[in-house]
Amino acid sequence: MKNGEITRYQKIITENNVGVANHNKEKNYLIPEGSPIPVFVKLGIFTKDYKVVAKMHDKFKQINRYLELLSDIIKEYKENDDIYIIDFGCGKSYLSFAVYYYLSVIKKLNVFLTGIDLKKEVVEDCKKLAEEYGYSGMDFFAMDIKDFVPKHKIDLVISLHACDIATDFVIHQAVKAGAKHIFSVPCCQKEINKNIANSYEPILFRYGILQERVSALITDAIRATVLELNGYKTDISEFVDLTDSPKNLLIRASLAAHSPSYLKKKREELNDLLVRVDAIPMIVKLLG
Numbered sequence: 001m002k003n004g005e006i007t008r009y010q011k012i013i014t015e016n017n018v019g020v021a022n023h024n025k026e027k028n029y030l031i032p033e034g035s036p037i038p039v040f041v042k043l044g045i046f047t048k049d050y051k052v053v054a055k056m057h058d059k060f061k062q063i064n065r066y067l068e069l070l071s072d073i074i075k076e077y078k079e080n081d082d083i084y085i086i087d088f089g090c091g092k093s094y095l096s097f098a099v100y101y102y103l104s105v106i107k108k109l110n111v112f113l114t115g116i117d118l119k120k121e122v123v124e125d126c127k128k129l130a131e132e133y134g135y136s137g138m139d140f141f142a143m144d145i146k147d148f149v150p151k152h153k154i155d156l157v158i159s160l161h162a163c164d165i166a167t168d169f170v171i172h173q174a175v176k177a178g179a180k181h182i183f184s185v186p187c188c189q190k191e192i193n194k195n196i197a198n199s200y201e202p203i204l205f206r207y208g209i210l211q212e213r214v215s216a217l218i219t220d221a222i223r224a225t226v227l228e229l230n231g232y233k234t235d236i237s238e239f240v241d242l243t244d245s246p247k248n249l250l251i252r253a254s255l256a257a258h259s260p261s262y263l264k265k266k267r268e269e270l271n272d273l274l275v276r277v278d279a280i281p282m283i284v285k286l287l288g
C-alpha cells in the first residue's frame with residue numbers, strides 16, 4: 001500500500017471509531033434522545049417524535065453532561081427526600097426543566113426548583129410551561145440575582161453561563177445561603193482583563209486572545225479559592241469538550257471543613273495573586 005492509501009484507510013477507521021464512541025456515549029445520556037418528555041418538545045429541544053432538534057444538539061449535550069456531573073452528589077439523596085435548588089440566570093430554563101425532570105421523575109425526589117433571571121418575558125414563559133406540565137415544584141422570578149432572598153434552606157445552586165460578574169453574585173448568594181453544593185459554569189469574564197495587561201507578564205499579554213484566556217482562568221482560580229476560604233471543597237473540571245463550547249469550565253463546590261493551616265495557606269496564595277493582577281475582583285469584594 002502507498003502511504004496515501006494507508007492514511008486514507010486509517011482515517012476511515014478513526015472516523016468510524018469516533019462515530020461509534022459518540023453514539024455509545026449518547027445512548028448513555030441520563031436523558032437520552034427519544035425520552036417522551038413533552039416539555040422538551042415545547043422548549044424546542046426535541047421534535048414531536050422526541051428526536052433532538054439539530055440546532056439544539058450542543059445544548060442537549062451540555063444539559064446531559066451537567067446532569068451526569070450532578071448525579072455524583074445526588075447519591076446523597078434517597079427517594080422522596082426534599083431538595084431545594086436555585087438556577088441563577090436560568091434564561092429559557094432548558095437546564096432547569098432538565099434538572100427538575102431528572103430529579104423528580106427519574107430519581108423520584110421532591111424537587112423545589114426556583115429559576116431567577118432578569119428577563120421578564122422569558123420568566124413568564126417558564127412559569128407558563130411549569131404550570132402547563134404540572135411541574136408544581138418549580139417557580140420563577142424576574143429579578144437581579146443579587147436581590148434574591150431565599151425563603152428556604154438551599155441544597156444546590158446551579159448556573160450555566162451567567163455572564164461575567166453575574167457568576168460572582170451567584171457564588172455570593174450560594175455562600176450566604178449556606179448552599180450545600182454549587183455547580184457554576186461561568187462565561188465571558190471581563191473584569192481582570194481590564195487591569196491585567198499592566199501588571200502581569202507583558203510578553204504574554206502582547207496577544208489579546210492570550211490575555212483574555214489567562215484573565216478568565218485567573219478569575220476562576222480566584223473564585224475557587226474564595227470558595228475554599230468560605231468553607232467549601234472546590235474543584236474545576238471540564239464541562240463539555242472545548243470543541244463544543246469554549247465556555248467549558250465547571251466550578252464545583254461542596255460544603256466542607258478546612259483546617260486553619262490550610263485556610264492560612266490559601267489566604268496567602270490569594271493575596272499574592274491579587275497583588276500580581278493588581279485588581280480586586282468582584283468575588284473578593286463580595287466574599288473576600
Ligand SMILES: C[S@@+](CC[C@H](N)C(=O)[O-])C[C@H]1O[C@@H](n2cnc3c(N)ncnc32)[C@H](O)[C@@H]1O
Pocket residue numbers: 088089090091092093094095116117118119143144145146159160161162163166169
Ligand atoms: C447566556 S444566558 C444563559 C441562560 C441559561 N442558563 C442557559 O444556559 O441556557 C445568561 C442569562 O443570565 C441572565 N442574567 C445575566 N445577569 C443577570 C443578573 N444579574 N441577574 C439575573 N439574571 C441575569 C441573562 O438574562 C441570561 O438569560
